[in-house]
């Protein structure tokens with residue numbers, strides 16, 4: 224039974240799939256402090272949060288069974304991603320479910336700041352009928368600068384066209400082609416600051432975007448500009464903004480987000496007549512909250528059940544169609560990695576993975592992660608390594624991972640190979656998926672074999688001499704180890720040869736030691752592949 228903790232208010236309808244799952248139990252405990260979370264997180268396999276819960280390194284450290292943190296929303300700045308990655312905890316978000324809602328909130332804020340709606344409301348309900356103080360401006364014919372043209376920024380640009388606005392857009396990934404499709408003029412931040420009447424930011428908060436709109440930008444800003452921030456507090460320097468409003472450079476600002484949330488009681492935005500605020504409501508609609516909770520619940524369930532999943536934040540994204548093609552190779556990849564690690568001598572210096580045939584066309588990085596997981600798990604323990612932290616752990620240990628791709632796969636439609644190099648020695652294994660047979664090991668150190676990668680195997684390197692097969696069979700038989708299959712390969716008659724046995728149970732260590740003493744035998748390695 225998997226235990227899931229929901230530590231922020233998340234839509235019940237959205238988590239229905241988790242509540243209905245027979246293999247899941249859910250505890251809802253919103254509003255826990257960090258200490259309270261640390262005290263109980265050890266019992267849980269998954270943690271579901273919105274933006275209030277701070278998933279710190281301490282929380283992750285205490286989450287000894289934690290496989291996944293699911294963020295019902297986009298921004299994961301409340302989660303310590305490096306700590307999650309090094310602990311092997313998958314962090315997933317729900318990037319699409321609240322796009323439209325947040326875009327619509329941006330327009331609500333833009334209209335509200337253009338027409339002084341909150342200020343006018345406050346006066347009207349206070350008994351004053353003041354029509355003179357609240358003369359606004361139209362959006363039509365104005366220039367809107369959009370900084371960050373991802374999901375939300377692009378939707379904002381689309382809708383701004385309907386308001387008759389001209390749009391300047393900036394995003395490092397905004398191509399001329401996409402800009403043209405959206406009816407947006409490609410611009411720099413400087414162009415936007417100097418030329419826009421309204422500006423809205425839709426980037427994440429990163430070292431690069433922190434205070435990207437600050438004192439320098441306000442100095443050259445078009446006078447009378449109105450600014451909206453429904454993305455993250457800190458993209459616009461709050462104190463520089465207050466100065467710019469007071470100096471008459473900025474005519475009005477609408478902020479849904481703050482550098483520190485909730486803001487201190489004396490935060491200057493809270494009393495400023497030209498700055499309007501909402502308490503991080505960008506994603507707060509019934510629809511968005513259901514959407515993000517449904518999306519994140521579905522992926523959490525996949526992760527708990529060891530099924531392919533989407534939207535991992537601490538793993539590069541891979542298209543769903545590619546994931547479907549790769550998925551059958553994951554078991555093969557991990558087992559090839561484990562096999563290579565078990566038959567190699569000495570520490571791992573470099574890992575070279577090879578993908579040939581149709582596989583070479585795909586983005587194979589998830590498969591590389593499985594292979595590296597298989598290798599490292601042999602040395603570090605399978606509870607320490609997973610596909611999230613495998614590449615990170617390899618890098619941390621100075622192990623270089625090289626990927627080679629080749630379109631030609633001699634004799635096979637697809638071939639996955641793993642070479643481990645250490646101290647000048649190399650160990651090479653390769654495998655494929657055979658229709659009707661599943662994963663097969665097809666090469667070991669230059670010899671062709673055909674073995675299913677499961678159970679107990681013995682890899683023997685010997686000289687091709689009469690009698691060796693019999694002697695090994697007798698030794699194992701007399702120690703009650705039954706040989707299920709045996710394959711022998713050699714390159715030339717009487718030369719170096721390999722024998723691969725599948726045996727019904729593990730070979731006791733003393734028996735293996737005795738085997739190694741046999742004449743003509745160079746090495747014997749027992750391998751277990753689960």
Ligand SMILES: NC(=O)C1=CN([C@@H]2O[C@H](COP(=O)(O)OP(=O)(O)OC[C@H]3O[C@@H](n4cnc5c(N)ncnc54)[C@H](O)[C@@H]3O)[C@@H](O)[C@H]2O)C=CC1
Nearest residue numbers: 297298325371372373374375394425426427453454505506
């Ligand atoms: N107020 C709220 O409740 C909500 C806030 N958000 C926030 O809105 C922001 C945007 O969300 P999405 O559009 O879904 O994300 P997204 O990832 O689709 O778009 C972000 C865009 O910012 C761009 N970007 C990054 N650095 C930049 C820079 N230096 N200059 C210009 N562009 C840059 C990226 O290339 C990307 O295209 C995020 O910070 C997210 O956390 C999202 C949903 C709700």
Ligand SMILES: O=C(O)CCC(=O)C(=O)O
Nearest residue numbers: 273274296297298506507
């Ligand atoms: O959960 C929320 O309401 C916050 C949404 C948000 O900021 C995000 O998705 O980035």
